[in-house]
Every structure is written in C-alpha cells, then in structure tokens.
Amino acid sequence: MSQDLDITMKSQESPKNYKYMKAALKEARKAELENEVPVGAVVVYQDKIIARAYNKREQMQSFHAHAEFLAMMKAAKKIGSWRLEDCDVYVTMEPCQMCAGAMIQSRIKNLYYGTKDPKAGAVGSVLNLLETPFNHHIHVVSGLMAEESQDLLKSFFKKLREK
Numbered sequence: 001m002s003q004d005l006d007i008t009m010k011s012q013e014s015p016k017n018y019k020y021m022k023a024a025l026k027e028a029r030k031a032e033l034e035n036e037v038p039v040g041a042v043v044v045y046q047d048k049i050i051a052r053a054y055n056k057r058e059q060m061q062s063f064h065a066h067a068e069f070l071a072m073m074k075a076a077k078k079i080g081s082w083r084l085e086d087c088d089v090y091v092t093m094e095p096c097q098m099c100a101g102a103m104i105q106s107r108i109k110n111l112y113y114g115t116k117d118p119k120a121g122a123v124g125s126v127l128n129l130l131e132t133p134f135n136h137h138i139h140v141v142s143g144l145m146a147e148e149s150q151d152l153l154k155s156f157f158k159k160l161r162e163k
C-alpha cells in the first residue's frame with residue numbers, strides 16, 4: 001500500500017465511517033445466519049442509512065444478488081431515481097466488477113469497503129475499475145474495519161469446510 005493511500009485512509013476513518021461500516025457488518029452477519037457468504041452493505045444519503053442489504057445469491061439464485069448491488073437497488077427505489085450521486089456505499093468486502101460497474105452507472109459518490117477480495121475484487125485486487133477513466137469518478141476508501149469483515153468470511157468458510 002502506498003503511503004499516500006494510508007494517509008487518505010486515516011483521515012477518512014471518522015467515527016461516522018465506523019458507524020456505517022458497523023451497520024454493514026451487521027448485515028453481513030445476517031447473511032451468515034442464512035448460510036450465505038457473509039457480505040453486507042448499506043447506502044448512506046444525507047447522513048442517514050437509506051438502504052441495507054446482505055448477500056442473497058444462493059436464496060435468490062441470482063448472480064446480481066450481491067449485498068452492495070441489492071442495497072443500491074433499494075436506495076434507488078427509495079430516492080425514486082437511478083442517480084445515486086449524493087450517496088455513499090459501505091460494503092464489507094471489495095466489490096466485484098459487476099457491482100463496481102453499477103456504482104459507476106448509478107453515480108455513487110464515495111465507496112468505503114472493508115476487506116480485499118484477492119480472487120474477484122475489481123477495486124484494486126484483480127483490477128481497479130474505479131481508476132479507469134469512465135465518465136464518473138468515485139472516491140474510494142479501502143480497508144475500513146477490514147479485519148472484522150475478513151474474520152467473518154474466514155469463519156464462514158472454515159465452517160463450510162467442516163460440514
């Protein structure tokens with residue numbers, strides 16, 4: 001990690017950021033209880049959580065049912081617009097290319113994510129879709145409460161292997 005990024009991260013980790021990431025983690029725990037890969041997300045608009053969701057890929061049998069995708073769908077419905085330009089997304093794991101793409105399409109302002117997804121992450125791991133020159137730029141803060149997010153995932157997959 002570059003030093004610049006490190007400084008950005010620290011200045012971004014305000015108590016508010018923790019509060020919203022904690023809410024996303026709470027969603028991730030709901031996913032775990034339903035035997036879904038524990039990833040959770042919230043969408044924040046004008047300092048309020050307007051949408052919460054967790055990964056439901058198995059129960060919906062839908063490839064788009066990732067936590068942040070579902071949360072953004074809910075947020076758009078609530079706002080009554082596909083434009084989420086004043087919204088921030090908090091998600092416990094690095095978004096995939098589909099979700100990162102949806103963030104560009106919906107004009108999300110800031111993205112905060114927890115742990116990296118080395119195999120499928122599209123915001124810095126496999127590639128960085130949000131650093132390509134699209135028509136919309138999203139400010140990204142990674143590593144927010146990453147340890148908590150990763151612990152959840154680790155224990156989920158450990159239990160899965162033991163079954």
Ligand code: ZN
Pocket residue numbers: 066069095096097098099100
């Ligand atoms: Zn995704």
